[in-house]
Amino acid sequence: MAQRSATSSRASTPVGSPAKGPKKAPSVGTSTPLRKASNDQQNLDMAGLNLNENVDVSSTIAEEPPKMILARDKVLEEAKRLLDAESANGKKGISLVVIGHVDAGKSTLMGRLLYELGKLDEKTRRANERGSDKIGKSSFSWAWGLDGTVEERERGITMDVALQSLETPHRQITILDAPGHKDFIPNMISGASQADCALLVVDATTGEFESGFQKGGQTREHLLLVRSLGVAQVIVAVNKLDQVEWSRARYEEICEELRPFLIQSGFQPSKTKFVPVGAVQGINLVGRDKVLGAQLSEWYKGPTLVDLLDVLVPPARDIISPLRVPISNISKRQNLGASVSGRLCGGVVQVGEKLRVLPGDETAIVKGIDIEDQSVPWAASGSNVVLHLTAIDPVHLHTGSVLCPPTDLVPLAVVFTARIIVFDIQVPITAGTSVELYHHSRDVPATTSKLITTIDRATGKAIKSNPRVLTKNTSAEVEITLRGTKVSGSTMTTRGIAIEPFAVNKDMGRILIRRGGETIAAGVVLEIIG
């Protein structure tokens, strides 16, 4: 489930400058989204995320590990000071996952937006135009700004999450362009688990919106997934309106269809915004061209996409809780150390710090920290970082493993209880159903070993103990047991995963449950049993 950086990487807001430190003060990103939970959603309301990128490794195992320069208290103090300064005047950092049905125009929209905002230069744009034309895919030239691999370009689809960053007047936004095709949902989950908010792109073309929104279409599944992963704010970009002659009726019809589903999925109406756009022509992204946007301007006087991005509410950051960094991507080099990327789910990390890698017995030392390709002396919760590690054999590092302080370990769970919400499924869940468990960038085989009780979604009270089955839209408390993943000799052994109750760390306590390529439930961890 690798994730790549399109051309740039993680955007967090760089602020201030520490007294001592290699280069530049760290940006303090975001971790625990601000959201008011209610009823059922309260229990499912969980913060996400970690973010990643591929970076060259620059550490050797043999070299002298760096020493910590600052005491933890000092780092916390400074992080707090910078956070306060950031909220007072600086640009606020936020990460945004771009979701939607295949071919809705997500990459095109992002490519064009980057261009409009001056992040994609004219030379690259022309090269993309020529390149896409050469292979008969000229309509994908804007998407090439995000879809960087040969296969993606040849097939005209996004397969992996692309990272980019852009700036609006008041926000520094990390963009995670997720794949729309259902075969790449695990990559989409990895991307969504690192986002604070979502941009849903829908295709207004007659019949296309409908096929994306019908059962089995990715519009529904993506919305449910991101909400389950803690994303509470969504902007809906109604795209390709040029295909329906900028029809106001069509735009409103789509908004009306989506509204009830958004509410039902747990998005508060006040946190859901709609905007009409034309990605290819760049209409209503940053402005409305007098000629090209004339038809839209006749009936639409509202905000542009950038206006809406500029007022996204950044989540709160929990810098006091213990450090947790779920690894979302690793870059290793022979005889060199490794660089891992991920989002800080709590706490602070600094150069010279020793970290434990879980599961496993290994520790590593942080040799360097990058945020947005800038070297920083420390980083705080919510930041999406690249950690250059030394004093560890990279063989011990895996995507989905969690880095934490050796003195404050994340529990390893093989059996745990969770409160889940069952999605719109045909085949009910029973005790013993085999499933795939998703936690950040890790997926492991598991079983719903016990159905403990069904729960009233409105009151949160237990309804029926030991139910025989869980049908669609039920809320329930279940026990989940990981299944054996490793054969040693003839014995099947099961390794625990680093996971925490939602009550302890929201970002570490969210799970998704899939079966046969379909997401069947989402939930929060209640208790680690063993």
Ligand SMILES: Nc1nc2c(ncn2[C@@H]2O[C@H](COP(=O)(O)OP(=O)(O)OP(=O)(O)O)[C@@H](O)[C@H]2O)c(=O)[nH]1
């Ligand atoms: N007419 C028209 N076509 C558009 C618009 N936006 C995107 N397209 C076309 O829609 C097709 C799909 O665009 P992409 O950007 O690759 O779609 P996507 O949602 O990123 O696709 P996946 O990531 O593979 O799901 C391309 O041929 C684009 O040129 C638009 O505003 N108008």
